[in-house]
Structures are given as C-alpha cells and as structure tokens.
Amino acid sequence: MKNVTIVGLGKIGLPLAAILANSGNFHVYGADINKFVVETVNKGLSPINNEPGLDKLLGKAYQSKTLEATTNTTEAVSKSDVVIVIVPVLTKDKGQINYQYIDSAVEEIGKGIKKGTLVIFETTLPTGDTRKRFGKKIEQLSGLTMGDEFYLSYSPERVYSNRIIQDLTNYPKVVSGFNKASLELASSFYKKGLNCEVLQVSSLEVAEFTKVAECVYRDVNIALANELAMFADQLDVNIKEVIKAANSEPLSHLHSPGVGVGGHCIPVYPYFFINNGLVEGLVTEARKINDSMAKYAVKLVEENIGSLKHSNILILGLSFRGNVKEPTKSSTLLLMDELKQKGATVYVDDPLFNSDEISSYGVIPFSKDVLNDIDIIILQAFHDEYKEFKFSNFVNCKLVLDGRNVLDENYIKSLGMMYKGIGVR
Numbered sequence: 001m002k003n004v005t006i007v008g009l010g011k012i013g014l015p016l017a018a019i020l021a022n023s024g025n026f027h028v029y030g031a032d033i034n035k036f037v038v039e040t041v042n043k044g045l046s047p048i049n050n051e052p053g054l055d056k057l058l059g060k061a062y063q064s065k066t067l068e069a070t071t072n073t074t075e076a077v078s079k080s081d082v083v084i085v086i087v088p089v090l091t092k093d094k095g096q097i098n099y100q101y102i103d104s105a106v107e108e109i110g111k112g113i114k115k116g117t118l119v120i121f122e123t124t125l126p127t128g129d130t131r132k133r134f135g136k137k138i139e140q141l142s143g144l145t146m147g148d149e150f151y152l153s154y155s156p157e158r159v160y161s162n163r164i165i166q167d168l169t170n171y172p173k174v175v176s177g178f179n180k181a182s183l184e185l186a187s188s189f190y191k192k193g194l195n196c197e198v199l200q201v202s203s204l205e206v207a208e209f210t211k212v213a214e215c216v217y218r219d220v221n222i223a224l225a226n227e228l229a230m231f232a233d234q235l236d237v238n239i240k241e242v243i244k245a246a247n248s249e250p251l252s253h254l255h256s257p258g259v260g261v262g263g264h265c266i267p268v269y270p271y272f273f274i275n276n277g278l279v280e281g282l283v284t285e286a287r288k289i290n291d292s293m294a295k296y297a298v299k300l301v302e303e304n305i306g307s308l309k310h311s312n313i314l315i316l317g318l319s320f321r322g323n324v325k326e327p328t329k330s331s332t333l334l335l336m337d338e339l340k341q342k343g344a345t346v347y348v349d350d351p352l353f354n355s356d357e358i359s360s361y362g363v364i365p366f367s368k369d370v371l372n373d374i375d376i377i378i379l380q381a382f383h384d385e386y387k388e389f390k391f392s393n394f395v396n397c398k399l400v401l402d403g404r405n406v407l408d409e410n411y412i413k414s415l416g417m418m419y420k421g422i423g424v425r
C-alpha cells in the first residue's frame with residue numbers, strides 16, 4: 001500500500017484525503033498547521049460542516065486506520081510516495097498575490113521529500129508557478145532533480161463546496177506533468193484513488209491556465225448578468241423573466257445577477273491573469289462590475305426609502321454564499337462598509353456563525369431584542385434556513401432587498417413591505 005500526504009486539510013483537502021483513505025489503495029497522512037483540525041480528524045470527526053458524505057468517510061477511515069493527521073508536514077512527506085498540495089494562495093487588497101501559506105508548505109515538503117516521490121499541486125495557481133516557483137524551490141531544498149529524481153504534476157481542484165465528494169469522482173480530472181513520467185504517474189494515481197476519468201493536457205501551464213479560465217468565465221458571465229440587470233432596472237423590465245425566457249434557447253446561458261461575488265475563488269483568481277499582464281478588457285471590467293454591486297444595491301434601497309442615516313439594517317448571511325461557512329470576500333463586507341458610510345446601523349444574521357464570529361467583522365450580531373427596530377432587510381446569502389424565514393416578525397420593516405432574486409415577492413408584498421430584487425422592481 002502506497003503512502004500519500006495531503007498538505008492542507010481544509011474544505012477541499014479533507015474530502016480528498018477521506019476518499020483516498022477509503023479507496024483501499026493508500027495510507028493517507030493529512031498534514032495541517034491547524035492543531036484543532038489535526039486533533040478533530042484524528043478522532044475520526046470532521047471540522048467541516050455541510051459536506052455530504054464526509055462524516056461517513058472519515059468514520060470509516062478512522063476504523064480502518066488509513067487516515068492519520070499531523071502538524072509535522074516534513075515527517076509525513078518523508079514517508080510518502082505521493083504528496084498533494086492543497087493550501088490556499090490568496091490575494092491582498094489590490095489583488096497582489098499572497099503566497100504565504102503555500103511557500104511555507106513547500107519549504108516543509110522540500111525538507112522531507114525522498115527520491116522517487118510524485119508531488120502534485122492542486123491549489124489554483126498563476127500560470128507558471130508549479131514549474132518555476134515551486135518545482136525549482138523543491139529542487140533547491142532537496143538537492144533532487146525535477147522530473148528525474150522527483151516527479152512533478154499540476155491537477156486543479158474544480159469542485160464545489162457542499163458537493164465535493166460527488167464532484168471529485170464525477171468530474172474529469174485535468175492532469176498535467178513536468179515530463180511524460182510525471183504525467184503518467186499522476187494519471188494512474190488519480191485513476192486508482194478517485195476512480196475518475198482523467199483528462200491529460202500537454203503541460204503544467206495548460207492545466208494551471210485552465211482552472212483560472214474556468215473562474216474567469218464565471219466572473220465575466222456574472223458581470224454580464226449584473227450589467228443586464230442594472231439596465232433592466234432602468235427600463236423597468238424584470239430580469240428574472242428575461243433570463244428564464246432567454247435561456248430557453250440552447251445557446252444562451254445567462255447567469256443570475258446578484259449583490260456581488262464572494263468567496264476565495266471567483267473574486268480572487270482573475271487577479272492571477274490581471275497581475276500577470278492581462279491588464280485591460282473583459283476580465284478587469286467584470287471585477288469592477290461585480291465589486292460595484294453592493295454599492296448599487298444600497299443605491300436601490302436609498303431610491304426607495306430615502307436617507308439611510310439612523311436606519312437599522314439587517315443583512316441575512318455573512319457567508320459568501322448559501323450553506324457554506326466561508327466569509328472570505330463576502331459581499332456582506334462590502335455592503336456593510338457602504339451602509340455604515342450612509343450612517344446606518346448594520347446587524348448581521350448567519351446561522352452558520354456564532355455571535356463572536358459575527359462581531360469580529362465589526363458588525364452587531366442580530367438578536368430578537370432588535371426585531372422591532374429593523375427598517376430594512378437585505379438578503380445576501382441564501383442559506384436553507386432562510387427558505388422559511390419569518391419576515392412577518394419584522395413589523396416595522398419597510399423594504400426587503402432580495403440580493404439573490406430568490407425570495408417570494410408576493411409573500412413579502414402581502415406583509416405591506418416593499419420588495420426589490422437586482423433587476424426586479
């Protein structure tokens with residue numbers, strides 16, 4: 001049985017580790033700098049919520065002793081035939097790339113790697129980094145030659161939170177290699193471990209570019225939907241109806257407009273192109289449009305309510321999207337800044353976060369004590385809990401802004417409140 005180390009037991013790394021540990025082919029070490037994560041996984045439990053199938057796989061791996069978590073990456077790597085890197089690369093305020101986590105992971109790998117090991121990068125990366133930044137660094141630290149004494153591959157993670165286990169086995173895995181030997185080793189590893197279709201591409205750079213291109217496609221198409229929604233508002237046309245009608249034509253795939261694009265993927269990865277030379281055009285415009293939607297939403301509220309000074313506004317959802325506990329670049333953060341500038345008091349509700357977690361973002365966690373004070377409600381992340389949300393309890397609420405165009409407009413209007421969506425008057 002081969003040993004595999006997964007570096008980074010986060011929302012993506014842990015499900016991957018759990019599947020591999022149950023494949024019957026591998027003993028898996030999960031390396032993470034977070035002690036709580038390591039201790040939880042070593043009890044056979046999941047530190048991640050809302051990932052269907054994960055708890056069961058972790059329980060089974062615990063029984064069969066095929067998954068062991070550790071904070072000592074170097075030691076785990078030194079015992080492994082395959083190492084997978086899945087720690088984040090983030091961006092700072094102006095989109096500059098922040099390599100802090102992955103650089104330190106690569107340091108640990110370089111110190112531990114033995115001859116013949118296959119290293120696979122799965123983290124979304126700027127094109128060229130696997131070879132030039134990380135492969136070279138591992139060569140320097142280990143003294144081993146890339147492609148000969150250790151093998152190097154890049155294979156992006158293309159999964160969606162809440163559906164990761166399913167996506168990992170159902171989506172074709174795009175696999176690339178530094179050389180033929182690396183490509184073949186990585187391809188056979190994924191076929192064995194995930195039992196999935198493998199789509200080989202000709203270079204590390206093609207695979208890296210592919211993943212960012214997928215994210216850019218989403219960002220640009222959401223921006224298009226947002227632009228059309230704002231124009232529909234001007235013409236007093238309902239964009240929801242337009243999209244449904246337009247998408248009945250098989251070549252039309254209009255996305256849904258909304259109050260913004262959050263998370264650590266779609267608003268981040270376009271900068272991997274922008275900061276590498278794609279300085280103008282659709283990609284940069286899309287970023288601007290999507291980041292301006294919070295401002296647009298607040299303008300819509302003002303147009304209907306007047307000044308927001310001294311008003312009490314409740315935002316539903318701190319997470320960037322429904323049913324995922326992930327606040328990175330959430331549109332709520334942009335909304336909150338905009339509303340505070342207008343002199344409003346902002347309350348935030350999110351069933352996935354506790355009060356301390358919500359307060360740490362500089363807003364007041366919503367509590368029933370202020371129920372009667374709320375003037376305006378903005379839906380930002382449509383968690384399942386909000387499907388049955390009792391808007392009727394908010395007796396002084398004048399307007400509901402549906403930032404995802406998902407609420408029942410007639411129900412809200414029947415309560416005597418105004419309803420406004422993005423491109424829906």
Ligand SMILES: NC(=O)c1ccc[n+]([C@@H]2O[C@H](COP(=O)([O-])OP(=O)(O)OC[C@H]3O[C@@H](n4cnc5c(N)ncnc54)[C@H](O)[C@@H]3O)[C@@H](O)[C@H]2O)c1
Pocket residue numbers: 007008009010011012013031032033034037073086087088089101102104105122123124125157158159160161265
């Ligand atoms: N979350 C998604 O929906 C998604 C989808 C597709 C691809 N991805 C890719 O997966 C990457 C990881 O995403 P995630 O959602 O799992 O992130 P995450 O924040 O949930 O988890 C990252 C984990 O890495 C650990 N970590 C950080 N630095 C480390 C180090 N030096 N050594 C060991 N562990 C370290 C953290 O403690 C954390 O547990 C993303 O950057 C992205 O490239 C994510």
